Amino acid sequence: MKGYMWPIQGHSAAKRLTWGSRQNHLSWAYMKMLREQSNWYEPHPINPYIEVYHFEDNLYGLFNQNCDGAGDVWEYLVVGPEKALLVDTAFGIGNVKGLVDELTGGKELIVVNTHIGPDHAYGNTRFDRVYCHELEAHKMRKRIQPNRYDYLFNEDGSFKWLAFDPKDIPEWREYELISCPNHTVFNLGGDYEVEMIWVPGHAEGHVMYLDKKRRRLFAGDVVCSDVINIGSGSRQAGMSNEAKYCTIEAVAGELRKLTERKEEFDYIFPGHFMVYLENHVLDKILAACDEILANPDGYDYQETRTMKDGTQRTTCYKYVRNFGAAISYNRDHGVYMPKENGGEAE
Numbered sequence: 001m002k003g004y005m006w007p008i009q010g011h012s013a014a015k016r017l018t019w020g021s022r023q024n025h026l027s028w029a030y031m032k033m034l035r036e037q038s039n040w041y042e043p044h045p046i047n048p049y050i051e052v053y054h055f056e057d058n059l060y061g062l063f064n065q066n067c068d069g070a071g072d073v074w075e076y077l078v079v080g081p082e083k084a085l086l087v088d089t090a091f092g093i094g095n096v097k098g099l100v101d102e103l104t105g106g107k108e109l110i111v112v113n114t115h116i117g118p119d120h121a122y123g124n125t126r127f128d129r130v131y132c133h134e135l136e137a138h139k140m141r142k143r144i145q146p147n148r149y150d151y152l153f154n155e156d157g158s159f160k161w162l163a164f165d166p167k168d169i170p171e172w173r174e175y176e177l178i179s180c181p182n183h184t185v186f187n188l189g190g191d192y193e194v195e196m197i198w199v200p201g202h203a204e205g206h207v208m209y210l211d212k213k214r215r216r217l218f219a220g221d222v223v224c225s226d227v228i229n230i231g232s233g234s235r236q237a238g239m240s241n242e243a244k245y246c247t248i249e250a251v252a253g254e255l256r257k258l259t260e261r262k263e264e265f266d267y268i269f270p271g272h273f274m275v276y277l278e279n280h281v282l283d284k285i286l287a288a289c290d291e292i293l294a295n296p297d298g299y300d301y302q303e304t305r306t307m308k309d310g311t312q313r314t315t316c317y318k319y320v321r322n323f324g325a326a327i328s329y330n331r332d333h334g335v336y337m338p339k340e341n342g343g344e345a346e
């Protein structure tokens with residue numbers, strides 16, 4: 001075989017055509033073992049695209065191939081005593097609701113998003129009601145539109161990145177999006193509580209979900225064994241409110257608070273790649289953020305890409321020690337929070 005990211009023989013019926021950025025070797029080898037060899041896998045033919053991994057008695061990882069060229073994505077399903085909680089909705093390909101109902105035995109379902117990435121929230125329309133953080137709701141409403149899947153296709157109607165039956169794209173329907181403040185608690189019955197925790201950086205209203213009963217943290221995209229992309233909202237120099245929180249300074253501020261709560265959880269389940277990360281990996285990510293804040297030019301490497309509009313974009317990468325992941329950031333607009341007058345702090 002030639003090239004990078006050799007095919008993994010997973011169980012999904014969708015077929016990979018093209019990848020975007022290369023993903024790191026450690027994550028790739030881990031996913032090969034998990035998807036080809038682990039006995040966490042359970043067949044559920046009701047949705048041939050989603051690979052179900054039954055990690056613990058009441059916890060399922062729903063593995064979705066990413067419909068665009070970015071990394072494959074996890075949804076998580078927590079089954080509580082009375083209600084179940086679904087973290088993220090991926091692209092919503094195939095009968096997602098039927099699969100979830102099959103796994104929960106038809107329990108009442110609470111659906112929540114970590115943030116608006118197409119790979120995390122485009123499937124929202126499969127459900128009647130979805131909760132997200134209050135800083136993310138306006139972007140959700142703007143981007144989750146009937147035409148949101150158009151970018152997956154070439155002009156001749158073929159798929160660009162991932163091939164599947166186009167009939168399995170959800171039909172457009174309105175759904176209720178509920179905007180929540182930080183620390184909103186979802187009760188799954190009795191004393192089973194899950195808390196929304198705001199940790200921006202990857203997106204303005206990006207949140208994690210803390211399963212307080214079973215001591216797990218569902219971390220979205222701010223913890224990742226590949227690239228932790230901070231500052232994707234800071235690409236415009238305008239320093240909007242969105243850019244304000246898509247900075248290393250913003251993520252470090254909230255991560256610091258979260259590291260002080262490590263005694264409340266043991267394992268971290270991110271939105272992509274490796275799962276069962278130990279809680280103290282947060283200290284390593286925070287340490288890398290602090291190093292960037294102390295010296296934004298102290299990155300380990302950088303990459304310059306030409307964008308569709310012909311402009312060049314340079315991204316800096318800083319490794320997270322003892323983890324193998326790297327934090328990506330924008331040296332000019334993605335490090336410090338802007339001052340109130342719109343300028344950047346020194």
Ligand SMILES: [Fe+2]
Pocket residue numbers: 073117119120221271272
């Ligand atoms: Fe993502």
